[in-house]
Amino acid sequence: MKVNHTYEQPLLWLLILTLAGATSCKKSFYTDVNVNSNAPTPASIVPKVLLSSVEGGIAYTQGGDISRFASINLQQVKGVSRQAQGYYQYTYTSQDFDNAWGNLYADVLENNMLLLQMADAKGYHAYAGIARILQAYTLQIVVDTWGSVPYTNALQGVANLKPAFDNDRVLYDTIGRLLDKGIADLNDPDPGLLKPTDDDVLYGGKAAKWIKFAHAIKGRLFLHQSKGNAAMAASALTEFALSFTSNDDNAQYVFGNTETSGNPWYQFNEQRGDISFSSGNVATIMIGLKDPRLPILIDTTTASKNDGLLYYGVINAPVEFISYDELLFATAEAVLRNGGSIAAAQVFYQQAIHENMSKLGVKDAGITTYIAANGTLPVNANDAIVQIASQEYLALYLNPEAWTVWRRTNSPALTPTTGSNIPRRLLYPQTEYSYNKANVPTSVTLSSPRIFWDN
């Protein structure tokens, strides 16, 4: 056969060479296309974007899942349908706690740890201090809810996917150290090159306020352990004295006005509406006491879709971490546990009610009338603590600390909705049983083991 090779053979070789050339492409020909161009590089991350997400994360989780579990267990509110109805009767499964646990560890503690490490490495002392205080606060919520939990070996990503659990009492010391170091960081004359401003929704970067907040948390730690331990109570008093001096100092996260930045209770009521506030125990007690806070907190007049949550249920409602009135109640209790006089405690007790009411916008006349009726403590210290706690049950409406107060004081007296025990802790989440089986304690129920300070 005859083929004209004059142009065909060169063409063939050209094609083959082109083809061969295509194989010798650089590595970057492949690897460059596999990067996520919608994500910032780690080098471009600055502390403020981490602080924002951490503060929002704590507030949303505390005000969401944790607040719901605590206030339902405590009967401050009543679960009336679907899951909330089940929770109200303590039909919890481990799976119910995956969300809260995941948010606290992965959304909050992990990113705050990254913030802390970055701030330390770059000498951003102001950020380092705030990060330590927020870590301490979050860890305290976790310990008060679940007791012994992972921390020392946690938050290390792939380096340790199955972190061991730390003893809860030891973790309280860890929290204390975090706070001490945080205060020291904030007292450093050099705040560092980058300083928090508006990204700090809690305090706008004001170091003095953060230091007061740190003392408030420390005070909580001591008070929780002060039952029958005057020294702890004394330490709590020392910390409280260094802490908030008015409601302006309150540690709280104020949510936004938009659907994607709204308060968790607002979102829950919009989406679910399974919880009744008007038929909860707080509404019942406040009706009995003719409490002037009732119309501010709960609308009991209409069977509205959101069942009446007012102050804490609006879209931009704050989630309070620690407020001045809580510290005053706590001080009153600490005074008594430290052997102080009823009269001395009563001053703080009355002031606590006053500050709580004025925070909510109750008129002075109403406050005066209420204190006249409810502001006198019984002469016996234990009875006095019971009465303080019963008022805290109202003042700390929807705040998970109320559950802690109740667990320490058993006040007010509550009747379990089913069975014979009101939950004294939450179950470990299913994900820990599934993916960290070797470490997670077994035989955990809603009643035991209790948190170390719950005795």
Place this chain on the structure above:
Amino acid sequence: MRKFLLLAVSCFLFSVLTKAQTQEVTGKIVDSTGMPLSGASLRVKGIKAGASAGPDGSFRIRLPLGSTVIVSAIGYATQEIKAVSGAPLTITLLNNSRIMNEVVVTAIGIRREKRELGTATQTINADQLSKSGTGNPLSELNGKASGLTVVNSSGDPGSGTYIRLRGVTSITGNNQPLMVVDGVPIDNSINNYDPTSTGNLASGANGNLLGGAQPTNRGVDLNPDDIESVTLLKGPAATALYGIQAASGALIITTKKGGVGQGPVLTFNSSFSVDKVSKLPQRQSLYSQGNNGLYVGPAGDPKTNKFTWGALIDTLYRDGIADAYDPNGQIVGASDPTRKMKAVVYDPYKFFEKGLIYNNNIALSGGNGKSAYRMSLGNLHQTGIVPLTKYDKTTFNINGQSALSDRLSVSGGINFIRGASDKAQQGSNTSGIMLGLLRTPTTFDNSNGLKDPAKNAGSYLLPDGTNSQRDYRGGAGYDNPFWTINRDPFHEDLLRAFGYGQASYRLYDWMTLAFKVGGDVYSQNDKNSYDIGSNVSPAGAVHLSNYYNQQYNSDFTINMKKTFSDDLSGSLLLGQNYFTSNVHTKLAHGSGLVLPDFLDMANATSYTNQEFDSRRRTSAFYGEGHLAWRDMLFLTVTGRRETSSTLPAKNNSFFYPATSLSYEFYKTGGANSNTVLSYGKLRASFAQVGKDAPTQGLNTYYVSAVVNDGFTPGIQFPINGNSGYQLGSAVAVIGNANLKAEKTNSFEFGTDLGFWKNRVTLNATLYYSKSSDVILTVPVAYTSGFAAQLLNAAVITNKGLELTLNTTPVNSRDWRWDVNFNWARNINLVKSLATGVDKLLIAGFANGEVDAVAGQPFGVIFGSAYVRSNPADPNSPLLINDTKKDPGYGMPIVSSQNTPLAKIDPDWTGSVINNLRYKSFSLGVQLDIRHGGHLWNGTRGAMSYFGTSQETANRGQAVTFKGVAGHVDDAGNIAHFDPSGAEVLKPGGPNTVATKYNEYYWQNIGSSFIGPAETAVEGSGFVRIRQASLGYQLPAAVLKNMHLKSLSLTLFANNPALWTKYKGVDPETSLAGPANGQGLDYFNNPGTKSYGIRLGLSL
């Protein structure tokens, strides 16, 4: 690899270039219609000489005078002719009609006779592809081949169709086959954003798509009227040349082309059909809205008016004073003096309408001696069974081919597609159609007694002028479906173009070079809005989604063939492939609308936006050697070395081989042979195929922060001007820089047998495949700071048997009857997931999941069950609660532990396709069978909780549950109370406690809403008539007078009959759409059955 390629090419070059002292013969090879047979080959008997025909069929060959030339072409009977020089010869080859000589297009456009293949393939031709009038090319395939799974997600216009060949091989990746149109891969993605989803799994093949609107997979865009054939390459051996993209098999789609040398033909196909709801869950019609046997109306307490646990309707009256909720006024009791008329039961299912489908296609095709063309225009216009839903698809296709010289030929084609659909909200979505509809109490009329409620706002708005929603709960809970279709619209727009261009050059008679480039580009724009007052977004929201997808593909191939001797011939294909895809997604969300009934971004008061880019690039060298010995033994060896951008540089290149053998052990001499067995072939193959990783899986990335929980959508940054980012999160996946390619090894054995002159043919295929190092996101403990990690971990096996039996019981001049059977069984096993991980969520709800569970088939319904008296034995009697103070005394007990409950995939599937022809009449009936398999019917569970399901009509009826008395004590042990009331740590005797089916039972024990998932598990098997058609073709004599080429009229029906025990909607349903998480039914929109008429005309 480079060296090997060069060497191979050069070897071929030098070995064949031997010249003999000969004379030249020229001519042309054509088929019986005169069409040139490009690529037909000529071989001189006895010597090593040959040639092949050019694109126009012409050839030129040198040979000794008087020698015999063997002329052959794929699909045609081989001819031997004596060569004479002189005038150019015209050699006509006759179409080989034997079934086994069917030509199929395999990978990379290789055309080969089926008998030469060592792998299982099945081809579905044009006449089987536009029977339903739905314009959906994927659902047209249903039941027409063995080993093929097709699930239409719902009957909504433009909804998706899940398709799968054989079993699942990937846990979290794509399991749908690669779609290749005219040699170029096209996109079959699911692009979907579910605004009601609270997780970040809002889209993708593994998306947890539980709400929103029914997603579409883009494979449904093709116009079935443009398709000539679809070949299913089922196993890895058949698709090995396509590599990773075809790891789950491939659909090789060939479009219709014009005929070279044929005059213009104008074809017009038109069909019209009417859709109706195929099947709906049954509702009770005895009891009213309310709770505890008391009526509570729309204006009543929202805590109790959500239920239909009210009074017997027979005891209720209306006061006749029209109000906002009912034209006949409020419901009152029998003793009320204002009572006027008896209360009646309303039928919520009147909501559904007749859907209409108009499908029109016009095509012009033809050609001259060197070229051919075809262009077509198609339009599908469909209105749905849900009012106001519709789908409109217009497709334009043009293709052509031309022989520019006797060596160079070019071809190309392009498709333009415009689609637009209005879809309905569905699923787990408080604005979902079925969720609102099925929870509507018997005594509430969503339509408010209006004639045209879908278009009359009086049905869904309160008359007070506040734009407040009129629904059975006084605005709370769930949307009135008429509100949903008017005020929560979902609109999708699509503009798409895909096509190819190819040039091939016959360098030598034995060598052809070809280069083909193809692309597929589309933009999909979705708008999903919720008006102020919708239950999904009470403040109102607008979500815009834009998906801009591009993918390009090129193949350079060198085709060589050589005849070594009379007994041995072979071919070698060498190729290089380059593929790139670029997906850009933009999501814009506006919330907090100001003005009602104005669903526009500008009406929002806050905004969030997201962008996602995903790019992928692969290149590969591949080769296929094919040897034919004595025209009866065929060996194919392929190999492909692939480099993928999704893997780390150190692991990004991998090689995988495949080989197959076909042995025709029995061929009868001709059609007159009288033996029973007329054909026999054995085939075997082994293949390995790799699969790369998901894009961007190597690193862990900071993302804009989102914090949410299981009940609320949560917060998204930026908030109040502050950006927030997170590395760890409750959904964050730790990247893995050590990923390597997944590998699947597969073996396949099969036989193709023909009996009685091939009037009966049987194809049987046995296969086994094992996928290892399967990449999946393995959950980790949150205490690590993350949610999951990407790992090469799982091992999955599939084994199965596929049978196809084609018979022609009757074949005479006037009568022909074909009955074809397909049957397939696939046994899938997830052997292992990852160390310490025994289950993985694919899709679903906390107590109704579809999971991958180690040691079980992929797709297991996982949830809570009843407590058995022996926890180790699921068949032991139920434990019946003997705790007197419990409200569930005398009833079964629900376990707090979730367990695997049932598998989703069927045991086997089959179809029987009947085609009967009498003269000009034809009757076709296709019967499909699915045996075994399960669905999670969460719809019924919720309906029973709310009191609307048929099963709750038994309220008040006495019952003594079968089982043994007992309970679970505080420590979790099984115990019972003995007659003295003492607790004994073992189950008691048979239960004798009589109780009643009551509200407590149906809410907590007997249904899955908060009770056990076990009660929602239902068999999803069915027998159905998929299609039936009666056609008439005008006889040729009549046509001639009318100057027509053909004219036909067909009456057809889709899904006209369905037999199933499934209690929900049509058991072919999928909440998550065409994604991996099949098997869930939670207020899925219903399927359809349709009746229509089709006209076909060509001139």
